[in-house]
Amino acid sequence: MQAAREMFVAEGVDRVSMRKIAEKIGYSPTTIYLYFKDKNDLLAQICEETFARLTHNITAIQRLSDNPIEKLRLGLREYIQFGLKHPEQYTMTFIVPLAVGAELPFEQSNGSLAFGTLRAVVKECADANLLKDNDIEVISQTLWAAIHGLTSLLIQHGSFPFVDRETLIDNLIATLIAGLRK
Numbered sequence: 001m002q003a004a005r006e007m008f009v010a011e012g013v014d015r016v017s018m019r020k021i022a023e024k025i026g027y028s029p030t031t032i033y034l035y036f037k038d039k040n041d042l043l044a045q046i047c048e049e050t051f052a053r054l055t056h057n058i059t060a061i062q063r064l065s066d067n068p069i070e071k072l073r074l075g076l077r078e079y080i081q082f083g084l085k086h087p088e089q090y091t092m093t094f095i096v097p098l099a100v101g102a103e104l105p106f107e108q109s110n111g112s113l114a115f116g117t118l119r120a121v122v123k124e125c126a127d128a129n130l131l132k133d134n135d136i137e138v139i140s141q142t143l144w145a146a147i148h149g150l151t152s153l154l155i156q157h158g159s160f161p162f163v164d165r166e167t168l169i170d171n172l173i174a175t176l177i178a179g180l181r182k
Helices: 002-011 017-026 039-062 070-083 089-097 110-125 138-158 165-180
Strands: none
Touching: 002 017, 002 039, 002 070, 002 089, 017 039, 039 070, 039 089, 039 110, 070 089, 070 110, 070 138, 070 165, 110 138, 138 165
């Protein structure tokens, strides 16, 4: 899976075949098919593994506080830090276009569970009457879009003369939360 992830990121999903992956790891192509139905199945498993790790990290970090706003802040920061610590996995899961014809089911996936960690803490904030709007889906998707945007920029354009990385991350999160609060 690591070899496939590296190749998908470097060459693009559509340019990588199961045969190329097999050559890179020194196996016959038929051996890979013992573990994965096809390239789309391999891609799905890579994404599922990344989402599982992300969910684990966010859940663990949110346990550090009982305050819903602080849990939200910690979770948003952990999402960004996860992407920066694991740029290949993040790129493969969130940035590289899927192979033509690939559809990764969202419901019942680790991706759904990962997004659910954000949705749950937004709901906690809404239930505590801390937000000026209580549309959990819109707020959750807006927050994800913003942190995904910054994470992607920092991974893809790390040499851009941004202000101090930690300052930028903290400011984005503070701005997002301030915009949501009553």
